[in-house]
Amino acid sequence: MNPLKKITGDFRRLVLATMFFGATGGIFMSTLNNYLADSHGFTAANRGWLEFPREMPGFLIIVVMGLLLIRFRESRIAALAMVATAVGALGLAFLSPKISLLVVWIVIWSLGDHIIFAVEGPIGLKLAKRGGEGRRLGQLGGARNLGVILGVSVVWLLARYVGDRFDLFYMVAAICAAVAGFFYLRLDLGKQDAPSHKLVYRKEYNIFYAISALFGIRKQIFMVFGTWVLVDLHGVPVSTIALLYFVGSVLGVVLRPLLGDVIDWLGERKVLAFDELMLIVVCLVYAFASDLLPQPYDLYLLYGAYVLDHILFALRVARTTYLKKIAKDPADITPTISLGITIDHAVAMTLPVLSGFIWERFGHQYVFLMAAAVAVVGFFICLRIVVPEQSAET
Numbered sequence: 001m002n003p004l005k006k007i008t009g010d011f012r013r014l015v016l017a018t019m020f021f022g023a024t025g026g027i028f029m030s031t032l033n034n035y036l037a038d039s040h041g042f043t044a045a046n047r048g049w050l051e052f053p054r055e056m057p058g059f060l061i062i063v064v065m066g067l068l069l070i071r072f073r074e075s076r077i078a079a080l081a082m083v084a085t086a087v088g089a090l091g092l093a094f095l096s097p098k099i100s101l102l103v104v105w106i107v108i109w110s111l112g113d114h115i116i117f118a119v120e121g122p123i124g125l126k127l128a129k130r131g132g133e134g135r136r137l138g139q140l141g142g143a144r145n146l147g148v149i150l151g152v153s154v155v156w157l158l159a160r161y162v163g164d165r166f167d168l169f170y171m172v173a174a175i176c177a178a179v180a181g182f183f184y185l186r187l188d189l190g191k192q193d194a195p196s197h198k199l200v201y202r203k204e205y206n207i208f209y210a211i212s213a214l215f216g217i218r219k220q221i222f223m224v225f226g227t228w229v230l231v232d233l234h235g236v237p238v239s240t241i242a243l244l245y246f247v248g249s250v251l252g253v254v255l256r257p258l259l260g261d262v263i264d265w266l267g268e269r270k271v272l273a274f275d276e277l278m279l280i281v282v283c284l285v286y287a288f289a290s291d292l293l294p295q296p297y298d299l300y301l302l303y304g305a306y307v308l309d310h311i312l313f314a315l316r317v318a319r320t321t322y323l324k325k326i327a328k329d330p331a332d333i334t335p336t337i338s339l340g341i342t343i344d345h346a347v348a349m350t351l352p353v354l355s356g357f358i359w360e361r362f363g364h365q366y367v368f369l370m371a372a373a374v375a376v377v378g379f380f381i382c383l384r385i386v387v388p389e390q391s392a393e394t
Contacts, residue, residue, distance in 0.1 A: 009188075010127060015143045019143045019147035021144065022249075023147040023173075025144075027154065028089075029223065030245040031166060034164065034238035035092075037231055047224060048356020051224060056345075057114045057115075065338040066335070069335065080181075082112060082184060084112030084115070087109075088105045088108035088111075090170070091109075093167045093171045120140070121320035124137045134259075137321065141260065145253045151173070159238050200336050205336055213347050214378040215319065217378075219344070222310075225286075225368070230244075236299075248310030255314065263315070263318045268318040268325075269383065272318050275315045275382075277379060284372060285305040288365065290302075319340070355370070
């Protein structure tokens with residue numbers, strides 16, 4: 001068999017798996033806050049508390065991945081993750097009359113999501129040329145954004161013509177997850193690789209661990225409280241959230257591969273430091289847009305911040321390319337990413353509870369000022385990134 005043909009076939013299947021996984025995530029991200037507010041009457045404090053159980057699978061991912069890596073390669077683990085995602089989606093669609101059951105299905109969905117986050121980078125890196133890691137992961141990011149476009153388009157169409165039918169939204173998400181799992185299951189890459197270690201901690205990876213914690217903060221600001229500003233303070237409907245996600249994803253289809261090239265060109269240090277600076281700008285917009293501008297211009301600026309932050313999420317792949325370049329052993333990559341996710345979620349599980357309390361007690365501005373202050377610290381941490389010269393060669 002021609003090896004190039006095999007790689008090309010695997011890449012095609014990986015693109016399709018990533019695209020359908022993106023559709024699932026797009027549906028979830030563009031509807032969750034409206035679902036919680038409209039169907040279950042959540043407040044900002046409730047929304048913050050929900051993040052604790054929702055992020056628990058991410059905190060435990062180092063244990064979960066340690067058990068899975070004993071028996072399965074990354075592509076098989078990805079397929080199992082999509083099964084969990086589909087089950088969680090179906091539960092949200094048809095079996096969530098009470099808050100307790102809602103939490104169960106969100107945790108199951110979250111488990112699938114977090115397993116994928118642990119293996120998607122390593123899977124993509126197996127199909128990357130040396131020096132072109134950013135490009136390859138950027139291409140896959142573009143495929144995911146294309147999937148997000150499909151997912152939010154379905155949400156927008158259904159919301160427009162049949163109303164906010166969350167059961168239909170999540171049924172479609174479950175179907176997309178099942179299709180993604182099928183394509184992950186058909187991947188051949190990694191069959192001859194040595195098994196990954198069950199647990200890895202090296203002091204040489206301390207900067208990676210630190211920027212993983214920073215990403216946990218950034219993720220919560222975008223996923224929870226950034227969106228909550230639009231939904232809770234401005235009453236933005238699910239169709240508009242889906243449209244914003246659609247715009248960000250359309251731009252991402254083009255920009256994510258380009259940003260991957262930028263990572264290869266400028267290096268992870270500059271790219272991740274720039275990302276922290278942009279996060280400061282986004283936080284300040286969320287905090288003060290409505291104090292500085294009259295309606296509806298404040299809302300337009302918030303829309304812009306939402307889309308910008310969505311696009312900049314593409315830069316998170318710089319963490320993965322950085323890890324590959326400093327890894328002492330290729331088998332370290334998947335378990336180290338898993339540990340990074342656990343560290344990320346140690347922050348992600350506690351920050352929303354604190355932030356929800358601050359929001360209710362003092363106002364939303366203080367949540368984003370706190371996040372901006374953390375981003376300043378993150379900027380200086382990212383400036384400490386050093387990639388060995390021999391690892392950066394193409």
